[in-house]
Amino acid sequence: MAMASAGANPEWTRPDQRLPERRPAEGATPPPPAASTWHRMHNAVGVFLLAYGVTSLVGAALLWGDRRKELAGYFGAGNAGALLVAVKAAEAVLLAVAAAGIVRRRDVWFVPALAGWMAGFAVFAVLDVFDGRWGGLLEHLLYLAGFVVLLFVSYGLGAKAQVGSGAAVRASAASGPGGDGGEGEPGADGEPRRLTRTQEFALAALNRLPHR
Known part of the structure; x- marks a missing residue:
């Protein structure tokens, strides 16, 4: 009987026919977007790096x-030319990574760029100590400290954006057709991850800065 029924309805067994798509139940809301870590001030960080x-x-x-x-x-003198080419090629790569971070609005891409320049300044600072170049040591330490602060600021801005985006995600989920106005269950789809200790410290330090 089953074979006869299938033969009587060939449209049901055609291999090139797509199965009907399942429609979401009425009142169901799509999962909210994931929390973003891009802050508008990351544009300033990226422009400085560029x-x-x-x-x-x-x-x-x-x-x-x-x-x-x-x-x-x-x-x-024998290795200076080749080393200079290698250093500038590495800087070009770091510059490209920073530019990609701005275009794609991914602050995490600033980390390798900042870390690369920090590593370079740290290496030259160590060489200054061995060669007794105290003026060069001071210059490289100032650059190193500046990039460390910039990395810390970028990290804090990412944490601040994550907190703000998480609040928007919860508000969107609560105001949806299926929302009940609550905070939502922790760990649900689209719910932002909790901040790490380092992120909390960076965010607290960033919030202590004077605001105009």
């Missing part, structure tokens, strides 16, 4: 001889 990277590359191109002589004081 400006610094472009200035460094253009300055090296215009003052190639001076930059090569500076590296020769650390590593010798």
Whole structure:
């Protein structure tokens, strides 16, 4: 009987026919979007990274001889040219990563760019100590401290954006057709993750800064 029924209705057994899609039940709401960590002030952080990277590359191109002589004081004249090319190539990669972070609005992409420049300043600071270049040591330590602060600020802005986006997600879920006005269950789809201790510390320090 089953085979006869299938033969009487060939449309049910055609392999090229798509099955009907299941429609969501009435009153059901789609899951809210995930919390974002991009803050509007991340644009300023990204612009600074772009400006610094472009200035460094253009300055090296215009003052190639001076930059090569500076590296020769650390590593010798024989390796200065190749090392300068390698350093500027690495800076170009860091610049591209920072630019991609702005375009894609992903603050996490600022981390490798900031960490790369921080590592470079730290290496030169150590070399300054061994060579007794106290003026260069002070300069590199100031740059290193500035990029550490910038990384900390970017991290705090990400935590602040995550908190604000999480509040918007909960409000959207509560005001939906199926919402009851509550906070929602923790761990539900779209619910932002809890802040880590480091994020809480960065956010607290950022909130203590004077606001105009």
